[in-house]
Amino acid sequence: MDQNHLAFNLNPNVSVDCAVFGFDKGGLKVLLIERDNPDNTEGKNYQLPGDLIRNDENLDDAANRVLRELTNIDKLFLEQFAAFGDPQRVKRENDLEWLRSVRKDPEARVVTIGYYSLIKPENFKLAANSFARKAEWVNVKEVPELAFDHNQILTSALEALKLKMRTVPVGFELLPKKFTLHQLQSLYEAVLxxxxxxxxxxxKILGMKFIVPLDEKQKGVAHKPAQLFQFNKKNYNQNFSLAFDFQ
Amino acid sequence: MDQNHLAFNLNPNVSVDCAVFGFDKGGLKVLLIERDNPDNTEGKNYQLPGDLIRNDENLDDAANRVLRELTNIDKLFLEQFAAFGDPQRVKRENDLEWLRSVRKDPEARVVTIGYYSLIKPENFKLAANSFARKAEWVNVKEVPELAFDHNQILTSALEALKLKMRTVPVGFELLPKKFTLHQLQSLYEAVLxxxxxxxxxxxKILGMKFIVPLDEKQKGVAHKPAQLFQFNKKNYNQNFSLAFDFQ
Structure with a gap:
C-alpha cells in the first residue's frame, strides 16, 4: 500500500491494521493480503491489511481507507480494539527488507492501532486498483506465520470479538437478515x-426477547425447512441488561 | 514531565495518557495534574497525567512509568481502552505554547494511547520528584476544561469503565477488602x-454466588453495624457467565 501513497504525507510512527472477519459454511475466516517481497524469494508472505496513517487523517478514517481500498466498500463496521507498541515489532530482518522497499523511513518505530471488522465474504470483491498482490479469506484455524506481530494482533482481535459476542448481540452483520437458529448457533460456535x-x-436464545421468530420458513432447501428468525433492535433496547445492571 | 526527560529518546508522535479513578465518600474522583504555563498567566491549567513514549519502551511500560512517577506506586491496575488520533488534538494555541516550552518537536502530530487505572485515594502520595506543579483528586462531575482533548479522553475512559463494571465484577480495587453492601452500591452509583x-x-448482588457474606460486622460505627462481604474469585470463576455464554 505504501508504494501507492508516497505522494501523501504519511506519519512514520503510527499505523492502523485491520482484522477483517467473515463467516460462511467453512467457518470463521480472516482476510489476509500477500505482500510482494523485493526479490520474490520469500514465497508467500501474508499480513493483515494496514497502512501508516496520513498526517491529516484521523485513526478511524485511516482504517476505513485501508478497507475501502481493499474491498471497494466504504464505512464497514469497524471497531478499534487495542494499540500495539512493542519497540521490536517491525524489526525482524525479512520485515525490514520489505519495509526498505516501500517506506521512506523503514527503520522508524511504528505503533499500530488495531481494528476489527465483520463482513460477509460474498460481499467482498477485491478492488481493481488494490495495493496487494492478492487478498484471500483464510480460516482462522489455518492462519500461517504472518509479518510483523500480526499473529498477535489477530489473536487479540479474535479475543476482543469473542468477549464482545459473549456480552452483547453482535455478529448479525455476518448472517443473512433472516436466519435459522442453526445458522446463529454455527456463528457462535465458529467465533467462540x-x-x-x-x-x-x-x-437461552428463545428467552431473549430480541431474537424473534418470523412467520416464515426457509425456502429451497432439501431438508425440512427451518423456522426463520430476526434480530429486533427495539426489543433489544427495551429488554437487554448486563450482569451488573440493577434496574 | 517532558522537561525531566530530554535525556531520553522520546518518540515525537506517540504518547500515553492516564485517567486514574479513585473512590471515596465524596464520590468518583479523577487525578488531574496542573501544568506550569510558560508565563504563568493562564491560571489553572489541568490535564490528565501522560507523556511521550520513549523509543525503547512499550506502551504499558510508558503508562506504568507515568503513574509510578506520580504516585510512587509501581504496577497499578492499568487498562488500555482506546487510541486518540485527531490530527488537530495538540494544535490549540495555549496547548502549543506550553508544548513549545517543554518539547523538542512541539508541532509534531501526537497520537495518544489512553489508559485507565483504579486506585484508593488514601494510597496516593504525590511523588517528591514529581513533574507536575500539583496533582489533585477532582470529582468527575466537577472536572474543568482540560488541556488538549483530555476532556474527551476522560469521558471515553469513564464510558469504558462503566461498560466494564456493568459487564464483569470490577472496581473492588476501590473498596476495602471487606465491604458493606451499602459501600458496594455507592461505588456502582458513583461510577454509573x-x-x-x-x-x-x-x-441481584446476593444472587451472585461470588459476593459472599462474612461472619463479621462493621466495627466502630455510630449506627447499627452492617454485615461485611467479600469478593470470592473462585466462586466467580465457577459461576459467572455472560449473556451469550451457553454452558
Missing part, C-alpha cells in the same frame, strides 16, 4: 471456537 | 452516575 449444546442454546 | 434501587441491588 467451542461446541454448544443445541438445547441450551435454543432455550 | 445513577441511583439504584436498594432492594433490586441487594437481590
Amino acid at each position: 471456537g467451542t461446541e454448544i449444546d443445541k438445547r441450551n442454546f435454543r432455550r | 452516575g445513577t441511583e439504584i434501587d436498594k432492594r433490586n441491588f441487594r437481590r
